Amino acid sequence: xxxxxxxxxxxxxxxxxxxxxTLNMKIENKSIFGxxxxxxxxKTTTIKMLTCLAQPTGGSANVxxxxxxxxxxxxxxxxxxxxxxxxxxxxxTVRENVELCADFYGMPRDLKEVRIEExxxxxxxxxxxxxxxxxxxxxxxxxxSVVASLVHQPDILFLDEPTIGLDPTTKRVLxxxxxxxxxxxxxxxxxxxxxxxxELLCDNVGIINQGTLAAFDTPQGLKDTMIREEEDTKKAKxxxxxxxxxxxxxxxxxxxxxxxxxxxxxxxxENGKTKQMSIMVSNLxxxxxxxxxxxxxxxxxxxHHSGRVIMEMDEKCKTAVNDVIWAVMxxxxxxxxxxxxxxxxxxxxxxxxxxxxxx
Amino acid sequence: xxxxxxxxxxxxxxxxxxxHKPRLMSLILFPIIMITLFGYGMGGTLDNIPIVVxxxxxxxxxxxxxxxxxxxxxxxxxxxxxxxxxxREMVESGQVKAAIILPPNxxxxxxxxxxxxxxxxxxxxxxxxxxxxxxxxxxxxxISGQLGLEKMQMNSSGSTASSQISQxxxxxxxxxxxxxxxxxxxxxxxxxxxxxLANTINFQVDKIYGDIKYIxxxxxAVIAMTVMMSCMMGMGESIAGERERGELARLxxxxxxxxxxxGGKIISKLIIETGRAxxxxxxxxxxxxxxxxGSMWLTLLLLVLTALCFVGFGIMISARVSTQxxxxxxxxxxxxxxxxxxxxxxxxATMPWIFQKIAYLVPLTYANDxxxxxxxxxxxxxxxxxxxxxxxxxxxxxxxxxxxSFNRDV
Numbered sequence: 039x040x041x042x043x044x045x046x047x048x049x050x051x052x053x054x055x056x057x058x059x060t061l062n063m064k065i066e067n068k069s070i071f072g073x074x075x076x077x078x079x080x081k082t083t084t085i086k087m088l089t090c091l092a093q094p095t096g097g098s099a100n101v102x103x104x105x106x107x108x109x110x111x112x113x114x115x116x117x118x119x120x121x122x123x124x125x126x127x128x129x130x131t132v133r134e135n136v137e138l139c140a141d142f143y144g145m146p147r148d149l150k151e152v153r154i155e156e157x158x159x160x161x162x163x164x165x166x167x168x169x170x171x172x173x174x175x176x177x178x179x180x181x182x183s184v185v186a187s188l189v190h191q192p193d194i195l196f197l198d199e200p201t202i203g204l205d206p207t208t209k210r211v212l213x214x215x216x217x218x219x220x221x222x223x224x225x226x227x228x229x230x231x232x233x234x235x236x237e238l239l240c241d242n243v244g245i246i247n248q249g250t251l252a253a254f255d256t257p258q259g260l261k262d263t264m265i266r267e268e269e270d271t272k273k274a275k276x277x278x279x280x281x282x283x284x285x286x287x288x289x290x291x292x293x294x295x296x297x298x299x300x301x302x303x304x305x306x307x308e309n310g311k312t313k314q315m316s317i318m319v320s321n322l323x324x325x326x327x328x329x330x331x332x333x334x335x336x337x338x339x340x341x342h343h344s345g346r347v348i349m350e351m352d353e354k355c356k357t358a359v360n361d362v363i364w365a366v367m368x369x370x371x372x373x374x375x376x377x378x379x380x381x382x383x384x385x386x387x388x389x390x391x392x393x394x395x396x397x
Numbered sequence: 398x399x400x401x402x403x404x405x406x407x408x409x410x411x412x413x414x415x416x417h418k419p420r421l422m423s424l425i426l427f428p429i430i431m432i433t434l435f436g437y438g439m440g441g442t443l444d445n446i447p448i449v450v451x452x453x454x455x456x457x458x459x460x461x462x463x464x465x466x467x468x469x470x471x472x473x474x475x476x477x478x479x480x481x482x483x484x485r486e487m488v489e490s491g492q493v494k495a496a497i498i499l500p501p502n503x504x505x506x507x508x509x510x511x512x513x514x515x516x517x518x519x520x521x522x523x524x525x526x527x528x529x530x531x532x533x534x535x536x537x538x539x540i541s542g543q544l545g546l547e548k549m550q551m552n553s554s555g556s557t558a559s560s561q562i563s564q565x566x567x568x569x570x571x572x573x574x575x576x577x578x579x580x581x582x583x584x585x586x587x588x589x590x591x592x593x594l595a596n597t598i599n600f601q602v603d604k605i606y607g608d609i610k611y612i613x614x615x616x617x618a619v620i621a622m623t624v625m626m627s628c629m630m631g632m633g634e635s636i637a638g639e640r641e642r643g644e645l646a647r648l649x650x651x652x653x654x655x656x657x658x659x660g661g662k663i664i665s666k667l668i669i670e671t672g673r674a675x676x677x678x679x680x681x682x683x684x685x686x687x688x689x690x691g692s693m694w695l696t697l698l699l700l701v702l703t704a705l706c707f708v709g710f711g712i713m714i715s716a717r718v719s720t721q722x723x724x725x726x727x728x729x730x731x732x733x734x735x736x737x738x739x740x741x742x743x744x745x746a747t748m749p750w751i752f753q754k755i756a757y758l759v760p761l762t763y764a765n766d767x768x769x770x771x772x773x774x775x776x777x778x779x780x781x782x783x784x785x786x787x788x789x790x791x792x793x794x795x796x797x798x799x800x801x802s803f804n805r806d807v
Contacts, residue, residue, distance in 0.1 A: 091649060092806040111652035119650050125643035142651035186647070 039103055042067040042194050042225035043088060049096030050083050057083045059249035060097060065242070070216065070226040072240035072257070074233075076391050080249040081229055082122065082198060088227075089119045089196055102193045115143065118187035122198040122229075124179045128172030132163060132182050135171055136189055143190035150189070157185040161215060177208040184215065194225045201235060213239060233384040243383070245390050253390045260386045313353035318346050318375040319366055329365040336362065345374075419718070423726040430734045443528040445473040447493045451484040452477050456504025462540060466497065471532050481515075488517045488605055490780075491770070494525040497533065506544060511599040520604035521773035523614035524743050530602055541598035548597065606690075606774050613688075616681045617768035618741040624674055624700055625707045625735070625761055628666060629728050632711025635662050637724035640715075655803045659796075663708050670704040671697070690775035699771060699781075702788050703764040709795030710760075716803040735761050760791040 043065040050058040058080040065071045075081040086092035088101055090110040099106045102116035126135045133154070140150040158164035161181040166174060171182060180200060187195060197216070201209045216239055220226050230236050236243060237257045245253040245260075253260055319326065322345045330349060331339045335358040338350040351358045359378060366373055414421055450466060452459055466472055475493050478484060484496030498515040502508055514537055518526045639645040648658055678696070681687040689696055711728070718724045736742075738752055739761035756762045767784035770776035778785070 086806070089650065091646060111654070114650060114652040121643065121646060121650075123643050125645075125647040125650075127644050127647070128642070139647065139651065142648060142653055144652070187650075 039067055041065060041100075042069070043071075043099065043101050043227070045084075045088075045097065045099040047097035048084065048087060048094055048099050050080070050087060050092065051095045056249050058087070058094075058246075061246070061249070061251055063244055063251050063254060065225065065227065065244075068220070068223055068225055069241040070220050070228060070239050072236035072243040073227060073229045073246065074231075074236060074243060074387055075246035079246045079391075081246050084246065085119075085196055085198055085227070085229055089117055090114055091119075115190070116192055117194045117196060118190070118192035119196045120180070120183045120187045120198065120200050122202070124171075124176075124183050126171045126179065126182060126186065129170060131168050131170055132158075132174070132185075133167040135182060136186050139186040140189045145190055153189055153191070154185070157188055160218075161185055162211070177204045180204060180208075180212070184212070188219070192224070194227065195219060196227045196229075198229045199231065200228070201230070201232060209235070233382060233387060237383040245387060247391045253386070257383050257386075260383065260390075264386050264389055313351050313358070313378060314348065315351055315359065315362065315378045316346060316348045316376070317362065317366065317373055318344070320345060320372040320374050322347065322371065323369070326366055326369045326371050329369060330362055333361050333365060417723060417726075419723050420726040423729055427730045427733070430730055443524065444470045446471060446495070446525050446529060447473045447475045448495045448497060448529070449475050449484050449487050449493045450477045451479065451481050451496060451498040453479055453481070453501040454499055454503035454505075458504045458506070458544070459499055462499065462503075465536065465540070469532070469536070471528060485517045485605065488519050489774075491519070491766075494519045494522055495529050495533070506548060506597075511541075511597055513599045513601060515601045515603055517603045517605050520606045520609045521614065521769055523609060523611050526604065526609075534600055534602070537598050537600040541600075544597040609773060612681075612685045613773060614769070615742070616685070616687050617772045618739075618765040620674060620677045620681070620700065621703050621761060621764040621768050622736055622741050623677060624670055624704050625764070626732060627673060628670055628704050628707035629711045629714075629732055630725070631666055631669075632662070632708055632715055633721050633724035633728065635666065636712065636715035637718050638721040640718075641720045649805055655805055656800055659712055659800055659803065662712070663705070663796075666708045667701060667704055670708075671701055674700040674704070687772075689772045691771035691777065695771050695778060695781075696768065699764065699767050699785070699788075702785065702792070703760075703768075706760050706764070706788050706792040706795065709792050709799060712799035713795045713802070716799050735759050738762070739765050741765060760788055763787045763791075 041064045043063075045061050045063050047060040047062060048058055049056070049060055061080075061084060073081055073085070083092065087094045088099055088106065090106055090113050094107065101113045104112040104116065106113050127138070130138065136154050136158075137150070140154065145153070155164070158167060161184055163178060163181040163185065166178060171179060174182065184200070201212055204212065213235065216226055216228065226239075228236065228240060240257060243253075243255065243257050243260055244251055253263075255263060322341070324341075327339055327341050327347060330336055330347060333351075335352045335355040336349050337352070340348050342348070349362070351362070355361075359376070363373065363376070414424070448466075450463060452463065463474075463477065467474055475487075481496075481498045484498055487493045488496050496517040498517070500512045500514065502510075503512050503514070505512075516529070516533055518529055520526045636645070645658075674697070678687075678689070682689075710731070714727050714731075715724050718727060738756045739759050740756065741761070763784040767776075767781040767788070770781050770784075774780075
């Protein structure tokens with residue numbers, strides 16, 4: 039089975055409101071898939087349909103090889119779900135909750151016991167197994183929810199914003215767990231608003247917006263696509279600007295180069311496509327700063343007394359960092375530290391969802 | 398500033414109310430239903446109690462007595478028959494609340510012995526028997542007085558004649574007694590006349606289920622009502638509450654059918670409610686000395702069936718609601734009126750005909766009827782099979798509708 043999940047024109051309407059609109063996507067088996075979307079985009083509704091917690095009003099989907107409309111119980115047997123809101127019995131203990139789930143999945147007694155022990159140790163919640171769930175912290179409840187969802191050894195695990203409200207340490211424990219599970223062969227569907235989390239964990243990412251799939255690729259693929267799209271737009275705009283400058287200023291004059299740089303910088307800022315770079319030079323002098331300023335890829339430079347130079351530069355130029363380092367070294371500068379900020383998945387998310395909104 | 402905050406809280410509550418239509422409907426309908434039922438039910442008078450009259454004599458006195466009975470609004474004469482045993486059977490079977498047995502010598506005014514009028518009364522219906530006994534006693538006391546007066550007049554005139562008696566007291570109840578023939582020995586003297594005057598009719602009451610206290614009458618229905626209330630309110634917590642807290646979602650994530658979840662809820666609720674019913678019965682026996690005349694097992698079976706029926710009702714209502722508050726508001730217009738319509742506290746006979754008809758659409762009426770029959774009259778399953786069949790019918794209907802309309806989406 040190549041795909042863990044395939045949807046075919048999956049649709050959900052609430053009255054006149056179209057929450058999910060003929061969604062078609064394929065999620066590879068044994069991958070970690072990040073499912074992103076702004077609030078109200080149809081993310082949770084899609085997850086509910088795929089986990090048979092809500093009936094589609096149109097279309098269908100195959101989950102773990104079973105049709106969600108025709109074989110919902112077979113689908114449920116093959117999947118686990120960690121919902122956004124913890125759905126456990128508050129007046130039952132941790133162990134009772136997990137045992138209830140195991141029995142509802144029809145697990146044999148001996149296997150159940152072994153599995154519960156194993157999972158409780160894995161997520162480190164065994165120490166609280168006799169505590170009532172309502173007495174646990176948010177992170178502990180989430181761990182119990184994970185155990186309850188994994189107890190029957192599902193092929194696919196759905197996690198709907200599992201780390202929301204968790205402290206950084208608990209988040210990392212959960213991330214490690216997700217990676218471990220994936221390495222053991224589980225397909226993971228991760229719904230999250232935490233772009234760092236998605237970028238860190240996911241093999242593929244889908245962005246849903248207004249009920250339709252707006253983007254689908256690897257995290258790097260999405261970023262590359264965005265860069266390419268923006269380069270095309272920039273080239274078109276830049277051509278217009280160059281034409282204008284050439285008409286107004288004779289070629290060869292210094293001012294025309296500065297004007298061109300300034301115009302490009304304005305354009306990049308307008309598009310939000312500048313990259314910030316910071317270098318620390320132990321013997322910084324004004325000549326070095328001027329050399330950096332003259333580089334075509336550098337739009338703006340600011341010098342600090344501490345020896346730090348912060349510059350805005352063309353994000354797409356792959357030699358930009360090399361050019362800056364070369365300029366400093368040619369002036370015998372000693373670079374002690376260097377840092378850059380690349381475009382993030384968050385940038386892609388904002389762009390994709392904003393583009394959909396404009397359309 | 399504080400006023401503004403208070404006004405905002407009010408505004409918020411009104412907006413929420415407006416946006417939850419079931420709550421709004423309940424708010425409007427519930428008080429109307431309650432005041433209507435209280436007004437017509439508890440504020441009304443006891444009328445049209447079904448009775449049967451056994452006429453074994455056939456004569457003018459009988460005719461006038463029957464007319465007097467028919468003219469009283471308290472009675473609804475379901476028949477005039479001639480067999481006293483049949484009259485008693487009709488009371489025992491619940492067709493009528495009382496049977497008035499006029500003796501074979503009722504029209505014989507010459508007899509020195511008083512005529513014995515017997516009334517078999519269904520003492521399991523506390524309110525009906527409390528209304529019937531004194532009124533009927535007063536009626537025959539007046540008839541007896543009229544007949545005695547006529548006898549005295551006949552004795553004093555020493556002749557045989559027809560006379561018509563019409564007195565102010567009889568006007569009040571519409572009684573007019575005509576005697577076509579009264580014989581007199583003519584030599585009986587004053588002593589015999591006074592004796593006759595005093596003993597014209599001997600009215601006897603036969604409470605066929607013995608002396609039943611109000612608490613005896615109340616307990617079976619209160620048990621049924623308690624089971625109803627706890628089942629219906631409990632299902633709100635069990636389904637709507639769990640749905641609201643997301644607990645039901647956990648079950649629906651597993652390969653489990655709606656019927657299994659509903660079935661599990663029913664069984665657990667049934668066991669808890671049977672336990673509650675047992676505690677109620679034991680408490681009633683220990684604290685109030687209640688005696689269950691019928692089978693204890695049949696009583697329990699009826700309570701289980703009642704619980705099952707109202708659990709089904711709860712499932713039907715909670716099938717589509719998403720919050721416990723909505724559920725409570727939706728069942729309120731059913732539970733409270735059901736208590737008053739089904740004759741828990743007072744008989745159906747006191748209510749307007751439309752409410753008496755509605756009572757037959759309410760399962761609690763059948764539960765009350767069957768439990769009273771078993772606990773007070775010692776009825777067996779054969780005697781209450783209609784009630785049992787109707788309760789089973791309601792139960793199946795509620796479950797079918799509940800499972801069919803159950804919203805699995807979470």
